[in-house]
Amino acid sequence: MKCGFCNKVFFPPRFSCPVCRRKGTLEPYKLNGRGKIVTFAITHVAPNGFEDQVPYAIAIIELEEGPRLTAQVTDCDPNQVKIGDEVEMIFRRIGQEGSDGPIYYGYKARLISPYTLRANVK
C-alpha cells in the first residue's frame, strides 16, 4: 500500500498510515519483488508445520521500494546465504492445515546471482 499523502510505501498492507495518521488514504501499490538480505538466521528446530524443511534460512529482506519483510530463503543451501545477497520474492507453498487440510501459499525469497543459477542447473 502507498500513502496518498506522504508517499510512504508499506508492506504488508496497513489500514492506517502510521506516519501521517489520517491525513492520507492508503492505495494499493504493486511492488517489483526484488530486495536484499538485511539479516538472516538458520532455523534448525522447526516450528509446527515446517518440520520437513529444516534446516532453512529465515531472513529479513529490504525491498527496493523501502519496506522490509520476513521470509524463508528457498531453493538454496542455507549456508550459502549472506547479508547483502540480492533476492527475488516468489510464490510458494507455505504449509498445510493438518494431514488432509487445505494447503496454504505465500511468498518466499530466492537468491538472485549467476552462481546460484549455475548451481541449480544439474
Next chain:
Amino acid sequence: MRKVAIIGVSCTKFGELWDISFRQMIVEAGARAIEDAGIDGKQIDAMYVGNMSAGQFISQEHISSLIADHAGLVPIPCTRVEAACASGGLALRQGVIAVASGIHDIVVVGGIEKMTDIMTEQTTEALATAADQEWEAFVGATFPGLYAMMARRHMYEYGTTEEQMAMAAVKNHHNACFNPCAQYQMEITVDDVLKSAPVDSPLKLLDCSPITDGAACLILAPAEKAKQYTDTPILVAGTGQASDTLCLHDRSTLTGLRGTVDASRIAYKMAGVGPRDIGFAEVHDCFTIAEIMAIEDLGFCNKGEGGKATEEGETAIGGRIPINTSGGLKGKGHPVGATGIAQAVELVLQLRGEAGKRQVGGTEIGLCHNVGGSGGTVVVHVLKRGD
C-alpha cells in the same frame, strides 16, 4: 502523585515443577510475600497479576478470579495483565500506578507461569504467539529465529562474537549457583555453549533461556506508610514503559530495542538518575544476545560494546555494573509472567543486603528491564533504598 515502596517480596523455586500446580504456586508466593511484609491479608486492597498464557499452557483464562479466589482474597479487585514476556514488569507498573494515584493503599503484585504441563512443541508454539502471527510466524520465523537475526546483524555491524554471547550465559549460570530459587545450579563453560545444539543459528541451545514453572510476588504500599511495616522499604523511584512495532522487520533498528531506550529514558527521568548512577541491574536475557543489546540500550556501555563489556567481566558480580546477579532468565529460569516480578524481587533482596553469596556491595540503586516478545513492549523500573 505519592511515592510507592515495596514492603514484602517472595519467589517460589523456579524449575520443572511437575508436582506443583498453578494454584499452589500463586498461593505459596502470595502467602510468603504477605509474611515478609508483616501484614494481614485483610489489609490488601487490590491485586495485579502478570501472566502471558495460562489459556494456552493450562487451558485456563479468567485467572484474575481464580487467583483472588484461591488466595482467599475475594472480593478485592484483581486484574490480570498481559504483554507476552513483559507481563510481570507491566503488572508491577500497574500496581505502582494504582498506589501512586491514591486509589489503593496496599497492593499485591504477582507474576506466574505454569509452562510444563504440555509438550515442548506446544510450549514453543504458545511462546511464538508473542510474534506477529500473520507476517512472522506464518512464514516460518520462530521466536529464537527473530533474536538470532538480531544477533547476526549485531555480529555483522559490531563484530560481536559467539564467544562473547556465550560468556553472558556462563556468567548467568555461575550467578545462579548462588541463588537457591534458580532453576539451574550448575556452572557451564564457553565451550559447552559453543558445542550445544544449534537452535536458530547463530543461537545454540545454551544461548536460550529455558522453559520454567514459577511464581513471584511483591507487596506495594505508599512510601509514607512503609515504615509501619518494614525497616527496609525499597522505593520505586522510577517506572517507564514503551511500545514498539510487533514485527522485527518494521523496527527502526535490528541491533537493539528502541523500546528499551524509550522506557529506560522515562524511568531514569522519573527517578532523577542516569545510567551511571545504577549500581546493578536485572535485564531481560531471554537469549544471550538480548543481554548484550540490553546493556547497550540501557546506557551501561556504548552501542556495539556489549560483547566486549561482557568478555572483560564488567557485568560480573564484583564488576563495574553487575548484570543478572540472580542468574538472569538463562540461569534462574523464565516462567514468562513471573520473570518481571522476580527481577524486582532480586533488586529488593540486593538493596536490603539479603542476597547472600551473590550480594553486590555498596549500592543503593538498581534497575530491572523486562521485554515482551522481540521487543514490542519494554518495561523498566528503578528501585532505590528507602531509608
